[in-house]
Amino acid sequence: MFVIIRNKMPKNLHFAQLLIALTKKEIKARYKHAVLGFLWIFINPLIQMFVIGFVFSFIFNVKIKNYSVFLFSGLLPWNFFSLALTKATPRIIWDRTLVKKAKFPRAVIPLSVVLSHFFHFLISWFIFAIYLIYSPNFKFLSLTFLTNQFLSMILLLVFTSGFSLLASCLNVFYRDINFFIQALVLIWFYATPIIYPLKVIPSEYRILFYLNPLSGIFTIIQQGFTTQKFPTSILLAQVIFIFCTLLLGIKIFKSKQKFFDDWL
Amino acid sequence: MKKNLAVKLSQISKKYYLHHDKPTLIESIFSRKEEFWALSNINLEIKTGSKIGIIGPNGAGKSTLLKIITGIATPTKGKVNTQGKIASLIDVEAGFHPDLSGKDNIYLNGLLLGMSKYALDEKFNKIVNFSGIGKFVNAPLHTYSSGMKLRLGFSVAVFSDPDILIIDEIISAGDEEFQRKSFQKMKSFFKDDKTIIFASHNLAEIKQLCPITVYISRGQIKSKGQTKKVITNYLNNQS
Numbered sequence: 001m002f003v004i005i006r007n008k009m010p011k012n013l014h015f016a017q018l019l020i021a022l023t024k025k026e027i028k029a030r031y032k033h034a035v036l037g038f039l040w041i042f043i044n045p046l047i048q049m050f051v052i053g054f055v056f057s058f059i060f061n062v063k064i065k066n067y068s069v070f071l072f073s074g075l076l077p078w079n080f081f082s083l084a085l086t087k088a089t090p091r092i093i094w095d096r097t098l099v100k101k102a103k104f105p106r107a108v109i110p111l112s113v114v115l116s117h118f119f120h121f122l123i124s125w126f127i128f129a130i131y132l133i134y135s136p137n138f139k140f141l142s143l144t145f146l147t148n149q150f151l152s153m154i155l156l157l158v159f160t161s162g163f164s165l166l167a168s169c170l171n172v173f174y175r176d177i178n179f180f181i182q183a184l185v186l187i188w189f190y191a192t193p194i195i196y197p198l199k200v201i202p203s204e205y206r207i208l209f210y211l212n213p214l215s216g217i218f219t220i221i222q223q224g225f226t227t228q229k230f231p232t233s234i235l236l237a238q239v240i241f242i243f244c245t246l247l248l249g250i251k252i253f254k255s256k257q258k259f260f261d262d263w264l
Numbered sequence: 265m266k267k268n269l270a271v272k273l274s275q276i277s278k279k280y281y282l283h284h285d286k287p288t289l290i291e292s293i294f295s296r297k298e299e300f301w302a303l304s305n306i307n308l309e310i311k312t313g314s315k316i317g318i319i320g321p322n323g324a325g326k327s328t329l330l331k332i333i334t335g336i337a338t339p340t341k342g343k344v345n346t347q348g349k350i351a352s353l354i355d356v357e358a359g360f361h362p363d364l365s366g367k368d369n370i371y372l373n374g375l376l377l378g379m380s381k382y383a384l385d386e387k388f389n390k391i392v393n394f395s396g397i398g399k400f401v402n403a404p405l406h407t408y409s410s411g412m413k414l415r416l417g418f419s420v421a422v423f424s425d426p427d428i429l430i431i432d433e434i435i436s437a438g439d440e441e442f443q444r445k446s447f448q449k450m451k452s453f454f455k456d457d458k459t460i461i462f463a464s465h466n467l468a469e470i471k472q473l474c475p476i477t478v479y480i481s482r483g484q485i486k487s488k489g490q491t492k493k494v495i496t497n498y499l500n501n502q503s
Contacts (some may be wrong), residue, residue, distance in 0.1 A: 018375045025372055029363050065454070101358040103335045104376050174289035258338040261331060262280060263287060 004153070011105075019108045020116070026116035042124045045075040051082045052195050062153040064197065069132075070225040074194035076128060076220055077153070080121035081160050087163035089171050091179045098264040107250075107258040110168035114161050125149075145224040152217045155242055159213060162246030165253045172263050173256070193218050198229045210234045213241050265345040270428050271310040271333055272460040276342035278303040278328055278483075302328040303339070305484040310459060312347065312427075317474035317491060319498055320465040325483040326463045330430050333461065347428025348459075351377050353418065360413065362406040366397055369405055369421055377424040387423045395419035428459040467495055 018062040052075075053068045064070055088110040092099060095109050192214045193201070201209060209215045210231075216238040219230040265272050276341045282298040287452055303325045318326050322489040331337035332344060359373040359375055374384045392401050401410060408416070421429075464470055470477060470491060477491040479498045487497045 014375070014380060017381045021372050021375050021381075025361055025364060025368070028368070097358045098376070100336065102352065102376050104378065125416060166485065173287060174292065175286040176290065178287040207475075260335040 015105050015108065018104060019111055022108050022112035023115040023119070026112050027119055030120075042127060045072060045079050045124070046062045048075050048079075056195065064226055066225060070197070070222055071137075072128065073225055074222050076124055077119060077156055077218070077221055078189065078192070078194050080117050081156060082189065084114045084117035084160050085164055085167065085184060086124060086185055087117070089167040089181045092168050092172050092260065093175070093264065099260055100264055106260060107165060107253055110164045111161060114157070114164050118157055118160075121153075125153075138184070142224075148220045148223055155217050155239065156214075158246050159217075159242045162242070162249035163167075165249030166245070168250075169253045169256050172260050188212075188214070193222075196229065197222065197226050197228045199226075213238050213245070265347065268312050268316070269345075270312040270347055271308070271461070272343075272345040273306050273308040273333070274343045274345075276303055276306040276308075276329075276332060276339045276344065277301060278325075278332065278337065279340040295496065300482055303332070306342070306483075306485060308478065308488075312459055313457045314476060315460045315462065315474045317470035317477035318461065318480060319465070319467065319470060319495070320480035320486075321475060321502070324480045325457055326480055327432060328483075329480065330432055330461065330463055333428075334430055346428065349378060349425070350428045350430060351421050351424045351426035351434065352430040353421050353432065360405055360417065364406055365404055366392075366408070366416060368400075369416065373417065373420045374424060377421060379424045383425075384388040389421045391416075391423045394422070426458070428461065431460065431462045431464075465497075470493065 049068055053071055055161055057067050065255045091109050092106065099106060099109070167177055167181050171181075182216065191209075191212055193209065198206065198209060198219050216230050216235040219228055220235075222228070270399050278301065280302055282300055306329065318329065322328050328337060330352065332339050333346065334350055335344075335346075336352075341445065359376040360369050361372065364372070367388075370382070371384055372392075375381070393397075395412070395418070397412050397416055398409070400412065401411065405413065452458045460473070462470065462474055474491055476489065477494040478488045479486045479494050479501075481501070
């Protein structure tokens, strides 16, 4: 009985083991390249926070309480999303020697990139949370705050995974997808309420922001730092859209992965 | 598929498109495609436990055929049936990462070859012993000599315990001693009911290892049967 179980290991279990091993590899490889490898995950948004914070608070005179904390809370998840997506998209081509030489579920390649960046995001989020606990000015760490953070992180992970599967798969067949994604991420950053709250957008233009599947996630992430509301029905539609993106990503990836070898 | 068959290929054809540059979305809309058939109408049955050699000139379609059997490439037409676990020794170093230790790389490579974590835990010591890397097991892979890397990759593949082992020229890499050692090991390791499919230009090795050989040229099977006859046929065609 035991032997049978061992030999006929379920595919999903092997997929999970392989995905975890590759994610660990991604994380370890990052540490080994630079001593400060991990610290950059935290330093990057800090620098961004100072630059954007300076521009908006002093030059444009934005009046948001604790603007730098508000900014930082949005920059951390944004950096996860943009880094994971842009690094995962060309990854199958980079790993072509592997893809052309061994048979394994190819989805582990983009997904391990996404998961390793998610791990870094979680670490930096915990550092940020510790800062919030000890910071005398903020009383953010309520149960609602944590639930909101947790749910939006999961949604962001689902969306990033689905979108990365889609982009990395199509990039094998059309190499310009990579450039398209880089440009898209640049525009997307300003089109998402991260450096500004959604409430500063005039209500007649808000409909455009509702079409952005990330607007709900980022509004909820930053809810603890500024009073802003997001319509529940729109949020629900976005959640459905996010899960559809994942399903579409999985479906297209599955149907296309058998042709990867021909194009690499 | 019959019980005693390891691989059955029915009317396999593989078409590739020739790209002059990187494939892009723009190109796919505007430019015409040039076709190229790497394999056409291949029918092949490989019995379980047989050791079969594949020979043919460069560009004959040997590697494409091996990739199709392994499942890395998908045939344009035809059907592939395989029975049992397949491991391919096409390039054992492909799954290695230079910054990780030998141990990490054994696990990573083993998982990529389809082994479970449990099986790797169980066979870890055997893999290390067989590869002869010794104390280097905890050192990062970039400190290894190329021979050590080769031995490590080979050991993982051998201990992944496949039913069908696919080898593409692997033995001709590495130093002479390792070639001999791995060749001997392979012979003893797969004496039993395992199937070996072995593509090589080294006719002496093919003669020694495989009783049956398939000769491929321009994507088609030219002849198939007893190795001696097939090799004679191949050499006559070459000259």
